[in-house]
Amino acid sequence: MILKELYELTENMLAAAGVEDHRFDTDCLFEDILDADKVTLLLHGDREVPEPDADKLMSAAEKRCSGIPLQYILGKWEFYGRTFFVGDGVLIPRPDTEILVERVIEHFTNAGIYSPEICDLCSGSGCIAVTLKKELPKAAVHAVELSSDAMPYLIKNIRHNEADVKIIKGDVTDGRLIENFLDPDDVGEYRKIDAVVSNPPYLTDKEMTELSREVKREPEIALRGGADGLRFYRVISALWKEILKDGGLIAFETGYEQGEAVRDILQKSGYRHIAIFKDHAGNDRVVTGINSVG
Ligand SMILES: C[S@@+](CC[C@H](N)C(=O)[O-])C[C@H]1O[C@@H](n2cnc3c(N)ncnc32)[C@H](O)[C@@H]1O
Structure with missing residues (x-):
């Protein structure tokens, strides 16, 4: 033919x-x-x-x-101008997530902080962690991920993009994970970091029943955010506050209807200067806050 x-x-x-x-x-x-x-x-x-x-x-x-997503067939997809390998078991990086990355880069550039320590929670393919490390080369970046299916992609994408990102395998809702940040020089105290960044699973139980046939092929663990979709925001903003510096940044991607609810969660957890940013379609997409201790 x-x-x-x-x-x-x-x-x-x-x-x-x-x-x-x-x-x-x-x-x-x-x-x-x-x-x-x-x-x-x-x-x-x-x-x-x-x-x-x-x-x-x-x-x-x-x-x-x-119904297999195009990105899984190609085995790779582009995010922020770089290639990320994808396939069964890992979420496909979305353009909306670039907005989260942009806000974080802008925050540290404006603040003149050139070597921040950043934790990317729920890292998946590593698109956020790798991009932050490449765009802020002096940053120390940790990628936290629970899924054994996503892990090979995270490792491969870190290597492929030659990004010095440290992986922590574990459950971001488990308090024991922050023991990775215990200060070796100060018994019982945590080493404080500059930013917690996350695009967690955020779909509601109802949304999980309405997925397109393509999204249905993506891992449930990457999508399901509890009955109201807000479970990870509640837990992360309370738990990881423990290792965030006073004045440190928390930055979340959210579902398009979750901006105000996440603002509320951050306010109740003691964050200040909360801001909501919109995606290219004009929907709420990113919520940031500044940690305020005491
Ligand atoms: C929405 S995806 C985001 C992936 C990637 N950060 C991105 O933006 O494309 C959420 C990720 O969280 C991971 N995950 C789900 N529950 C988790 C948990 N309790 N602890 C750590 N990671 C978790 C999933 O495996 C998935 O990779």
């Missing part, structure tokens, strides 16, 4: 299977599998595609038609 016929066939297959962005997904599959971009299609559309390549493309298209 020639290139342009294969393109048409693929796009039609995806459209018929209800893939929303069928043209975009077809473009991505062609670029990734056949190394054929729009210009190649235009200039060499009549080129014969070798059978093994056409088979490979068709097999990927069939996976996409069955």
Whole structure:
């Protein structure tokens, strides 16, 4: 089959299977599998595609038609201009999360703090931790993640991006985890850090029943945030306050309807200067606060 016929066939297959962005997904599959971009299609559309390549493309298209996310088929996705490997068991980095990263970078740049110590809780692919380390090269960054399925991706993405990020495997809601920050020079005291950053699971029980077939393929542990979706915000803002400096930053990604509820949680936990930032669609997406001790 020639290139342009294969393109048409693929796009039609995806459209018929209800893939929303069928043209975009077809473009991505062609670029990734056949190394054929729009210009190649235009200039060499009549080129014969070798059978093994056409088979490979068709097999990927069939996976996409069955609801497997495009990013899992490609095995990688871009976040903040860098490549992150993804697949079964790890959440796909979302563009909205770049807003959280931007706020944190801006906070430390404006404050003139060039070597902050930062904890990224619920790290998943490591897109937040790795990006912060690359953009704030003198920062000490820790990535905390519980899932054994996500862990290989976290390790691979840290290595691939040559980011010196320290991994802590554990449950961010378990108080024992902050013992990692006990001060070796001051018995019983914690070494205080500059920022706690997190994009935790935040979907409500109701939202978990309404997922698209693509999101359903992503790990439940990365999505489910308790009955009202706010469990992680409550626990993290109380528990991790213990190791946050007075004046340290807490920064959360939130669901689009959770901004005010998370503001309330931060206020009750003793944070000040709480701010809500919107995503490109104009929805609440990031909530930040400053730790205030006493
Ligand atoms: C919404 S995803 C965010 C992943 C990544 N930070 C990102 O922004 O793409 C939440 C992550 O939290 C992890 N997780 C869920 N419960 C956890 C817990 N109790 N302790 C640590 N990590 C947890 C999940 O495995 C998942 O990787």
